Amino acid sequence: MDPENLRYTKEHEWVRVEGDVGIIGITSHAQSELGDIVYVDLPKPGTVIQQGKTIGSVESVKAVSDIYTPVSGEVVEVNGLLTESPETLNKDPYGTGWLVKIKLSDPGEPAKLLTAAEYQAFVGTETS
């Protein structure tokens, strides 16, 4: 199940807000569709990014997929674990498999994203 306390995008990313920082990742549905993940490319800390833009890519055995940031702001931390152990994204997409932390430039953005229920409904229509 997709956690209730996160917000989601139709591009299958999630964001969790902690203070003025948004932690972002990809959903369980996304990692499952991609299959075994072998590379994760992420922006460097300090990069300023804008909602909806490509900030990196996730590469599985079978395909490459872009990552779009659900929120705008400055990258303050990158999950270094994913360089050594990209399979973490398959195992724990909502926990240790987070991608980057972003200092939010517009704290109002997350509330406009999909709720868990809305995201699940979207995934349901996409796969049926």
Place this chain on the structure above:
Amino acid sequence: MIDFGGWDMPVQYASLLEEHHAVRQRVGLFDVSHMGEIEVRGPEALRLVNYVTTNDASRLQPGQAQYSGLLYEHGGFVDDILVHKVADHDYFLCVNASNQDKDYQHIVTHNKFDATVENAGARYAQLAVQGPRALDTLQKLTPVPLAPIRYYHFVDNAVSGATARIARTGYTGEDGFEIYFPPADAPRIWDEILEAGAEFGIKPCGLGARNTLRLEAAMALYDHEIHASITPWEAGLGWIVKMDKGDFVGRRALALQKDRGVTRKLTGFEMTGRGIGRDSYEVCIDNVGAGWVTSGGPSPTLNKNIGFCYLPNTQAESGRPIQVMVRGQAVDAVTVPTPFYKRTK
């Protein structure tokens, strides 16, 4: 599920990597019913088969199969196929799913012989049982002894009580069998093979593992390594061309190209930098465009990122440093001999 030549097929059942390793170490089961079948029969069936294919079907004994090419007059591939000799005057061709109708039309167009051509894909389901325990698995379901069937040979017998053609062929680089039988029996036979292979750790395998396995074994995939603008010389498939067998479609163009010299060559590579070269990525030598990737991806068996690319003939020797353009960045790679993986017998 993805649409693959009009067939809904799974890329993976559970995990592509687990499916891949199951085939290398134990046994895997593939539903390859999408593959097409074309039957050529009649007094001049051999003459027709030999006229439309590159290999020499006259060398086949009944119960023997060969890898071959269907070419256009200009020497490019219509398809790559397996030719099975069932009996004198009776040949069974296994062709690629998405090429089936094109192949059929192509053969019919060139049929100036006393032979009939039937597009028989709808009458056959096909399953591939592949891996070191494939024989042990399939043997439980058939009375015919499988061990004496040699590589690229086949028998007509039964699997799970259904009439079946059992061929010791495959697309994985492992030992194994491809079986052809009436579609009505497919769901039951699929289940019975999974049950028979359970003690060996059998896994149902999707298109994803099929691709990584064939890539490691350096087997060509239509629309990637070969297509209408690629000749067998360029694709490293000269061994399936028998120029001395008599006339065949594409022979003149091949002779001409051989005279003038082949200018590009299919070459294996492995990534030395961080990145994966994938289908259609540009390949550079000394940072100048030189070719393109035909297939590429991680090799689960070798733990390397491997692939095939076309390079100028003069620069295709192994050990040459190349760069693959991965989403705008040049990533280092080196050309290597193929196959990337060869099983120990």
